[in-house]
Amino acid sequence: MSGWMLALIATAYVACLFAAAWFGDYRGKAFRKRWQPLIYSLSLAVYCTSWTFFGAVGQASENLWSFIPIYLGPILVFVLFWKLLVKLITVSKQENITSIADFIASRHGRSHFMAIMVTLILVIGVLPYIALQLKAIVMGFSQLTNDSWGPDRWSKEDLALAITLTLAVFVIMFGTRKLDATEHQNGIMTAIAFESLIKLSVFLLVGGWVTWMTIDDINLGDVFQRENTDTPIDWFDSILMPTVMAMTAILCLPRQFHVTVVENSSIDDFYRARWLFPAYLLLLALFVVPLALAGNQLLGDAVPGDAYMIELPKMLGSLPVATLAFLGGVSAAISMVIVATLALTTMVSNEILMPLLLRRTNYRNCRENNDFYRFSGLLLTVRRTTIVCLLMMSWVVYRLLGESASLAAIGQMSFSAVAQLAPVLLGSLYVRESNAKAATGGILAGSVVWFFCLVVPVLVNVSWLDSSIVQIGLFGYEWLKPGNLFGLQITETATGATLVALSLNILIYLAGCLYLRPDIEERRQSRKFVDAVLAEDGVFLDVAITVGELEQLASQFVSKNRVHGVIQRFELRNKNKQAEPQLVAAIERLLAGTLGASSARIVMKSLVHGNVALEEVQAMVDEASEVFQFNRELLQGAIEHISMGVSVIDRDLQLVAWNKRYLELFDYPDDLIRVGRSIADVIRHNALNGLCGSGAEEGHVNKRLSYMRDGTAHRSERRRTDGRVIQIQGNPMPGGGFVMTFTDISEFR
Structure with a gap:
């Protein structure tokens, strides 16, 4: 196929994305209102990049079951640990969180240093992942075109640059129209949902067609015998550790945090997505094994496994199906690049660039005079410039990586980087003693190990660093070799290096939590993050409280009319009747509107149990003093039951x-x-x-x-x-x- 013809087809597809984004922004209000849960669920599938579309088949072609973790990790999180995600979304909405860097910094006393540190780590860690998408698109393009890559034609680097600039235009047009980073990007999310439907439909169509056409050529007995004898499964490297990495990625990848948390408009949408997203992943994994088996037997070692999705239809004589497979991969790659760039841009502009610019003298008058138009123009310029710079940096990384690594290897490198945020992210929600020093120490230690073990060898390969670091170790020390760090030979693989980095990260973080005391602001934030609980979690399911007791308690803080209104919704007239759990939760929500979430929970516990922890007493008084400015009547009522x-x-x-x-x-x-x-x-x-x-x-x-x-x-x-x-x-x-x-x-x- 002519390169220009394929480029024209790809351009037409990108035009469809523009149309979907425009519809979502300007004409899709009624559509979104009806289909929002489905749009939200499909937008979560931005997790499925070209790695899952092309690279999963490539992994399975080398080790039949090694592709499972990339699907299993997210499924485990959504099915078994869904309450963690609910709490993450709840806290982020309460605190007006805009990114994962903002989340971690806000939890630890609104530390600006931590926000900058997390942002830089994520930029360094995610750029290879964006470069992976460029690599996948260029790989597919070269597979389908007959054009040579001579000096009078476009090189692969030129093609990657053209793709990069096109994506920059798309993200700028639809990702920087709104100043508020917490405001939903309806256009982009609609386009991402559209892309998710396309890549799933294409994968099922191509996978089903190839399986049907090659079913007679595959000898399953020979295949499984070879798997059991020649390539025994290394459960740690192939299954266990990659699953852990995938579980952390679904929480910590900037694009996943953005679509899961920032773009969530209702917790009810998440409850539906909790099952729809795992179902999506299972469907996307359906034909991975048949495609890998067919590719191994029909194409052999002459074609890399990452190319099977396109090469198999070509070999079977169907160029249209091969072109369709290419478009599916393009869809998977583009959606990731758009959302990842948008999420990184928010972090870089909000946490690094804007604070620096606003400290400059010539912008002080802008702030003092509340010159909204001048400020908005500055912010938009910063964000648009950041988008272009990030995508150009990704193009540079693409050129550095070249043909040296598979899609899966590059993906694991990024997964390992973002995994270093997981201990602190979880600690932010569940460890009351978490503090900025402990979190900083853990993240930095893990990130340094990740960089040294996984990034330094890449820099050596492109001659940016001396090869002696890899051969004899840093400063000549054998135990400072990337593949033998601390004398541990497991660091020569991405999974082994991740294990060492995470272990050191967790050890330092927990030690810091045990021996370092959080300051006043961190303790205040810990109560907002750790104590945040949804009313639906059933804390008061097993207690006996009468309707009259609830009414008497709530009337101390809000008007009796409002309390009666809540009780009447449950059609309860006998005040001596035991209150239903739903009524208890409704009264708690009513109190939270006046007292704040932490104080409402503590007041309810004081009524139910008669005592509360000392930290909770202080939490209530802190919140009361902030909300009421020591309104004595409310504060007195809040502490009376303790x-x-x-x-x-x-x-x-x-x-x-x-x-x-x-x-x-x-x-x-x-x-x-x-x-x-x-x-x-x-x-x-x-x-x-x-x-x-x-x-x-x-x-x-x-x-x-x-x-x-x-x-x-x-x-x-x-x-x-x-x-x-x-x-x-x-x-x-x-x-x-x-x-x-x-x-x-x-x-x-």
Whole structure:
């Protein structure tokens, strides 16, 4: 086929993408409203790139079952660990997250350094993956054309450059129209869903046709015998570790985070996608083994496995089917490049370029005068420039990689890079002690090992680095060879290097979480991330609460009319009847609108169980002080049900709130405890009555006031003359103030 004819066909296909994107942006509102769950589910299939379309068959041609992990990993996450994704989406929506770099940085005290670090690691790690897509398109083009690559014709590099610039135009036109990075890109998502349908349909059509045409030529007995004798399966390198890498990739790849989290408009869409996306993957894997077997027997070693999808139809005499296979691969590659570039652009512009530009003197007036048009023009220019630069860098990486690596090998290199973010991503949602220093140490350690073991050999191959690093080791040390790092020979493979990098990453991260204390802002963010729970998770399924108790509790924080409105929806008139779990969840959501999610959850737990953890008490007071600016009535009601004594001091060291249990633990005079009372007077009273231990009264007062002024957390125990042992703990609050808790632990002493 003529190269120009094939280029014309590819151009017509890209024009269809433009039409789909335009329809999604300008004419598809009613269509999206009806089919949004399906569009969202299909957009998740951006995970399926040219690696899965061409490269999976290539992997299976070398080791029959080695392709399974790329499908199995995402299926396991969506089927078994779907609550993790629900929590990830929920937190991201609450915090207005725009990217995975923004997510990790926001969780760790909104650390700008972490945002920059994660962005740079992802750019370095994902550029080879984008280059893989260019390689796949050029490979398919060269397979179908009769044109020679002479000096008077386009070279492969020229073709890759033309593809790169075309994709840059597409992403700029439809990916930079909206300034808000959290606003949904309806046009691009519609185009991605369209592409997902195309690549699935093409794969099933081509795979089914080739299987039908070659079924008589395949001797399955000989094939499986050869698999069992000549190429035994290495379960670690072929199945186990690649599955782990695929599981981390579905969470941490920038494009997957973007379509799964940022582009999600309703959690109900995810619940449907939870089953539709795994079904899509199973269909896409249906003909991988037949194609690999047919290619091995009919084409042999003369043709690389990555080329079987196109070469098999050619050999069978059907150029139209081969062209269709090429378009399916183009579809898989283009969708990945578009979304990956869009996600990386958001991170680079938001976390690196815009902060630098806005610090310049000539943009200060723009911010001070709220010059929206000037700012929007700057932001659009930055994003469009970033898109072009990222895609041109991918083209450079494509030229560096050349023909030296298979599609699967390049894909595994990128999977290994993004896997280094997985421990911190999971810790952000489930480890309360996660802090920026621990996260930074873990990510950097893992990324350095990844770069040294997997990227340095590539740079040596293209003569950018001295070959002595690979042959004798860095600085001449044998244990610093990329293929023998720390004396571990497993680092010569991508899976082995990933295992070492992840192990070191997790070890440093967990050690940092154990021995380094999060600062105030990190503790505040941890409560928003770790404690975020959907009402549907059934926390209150096994408790007995009456409708009247729920009504009484909720009425302390919101109007009775609103509470009655919620209860009436469940048609419950008997207030002594046990409340249904759905009603409990509805009341919690109602409280969350006033108290905030963390405080609403804690108030509900205090009603159900009568006690809560100390960290949760502080979480509630922190959130209450932020939302209410110490509105005493709301704050008082929020802490009243807690079984431990609680007192809250504002930044001026004055008492602003306390609960009944606090008064029960201390025999205070009637006129001592009041709003606005200096906490020094309360401490002095306790010291005079021997409740602070031995020593001068003023010494006790000054010591405790210094803790509060300096924001120093402290814990102590006091045995009273009546035999009771009281545990006292104080913690600072963001923006000033202190929360004190007093617990009677006599029965444990």
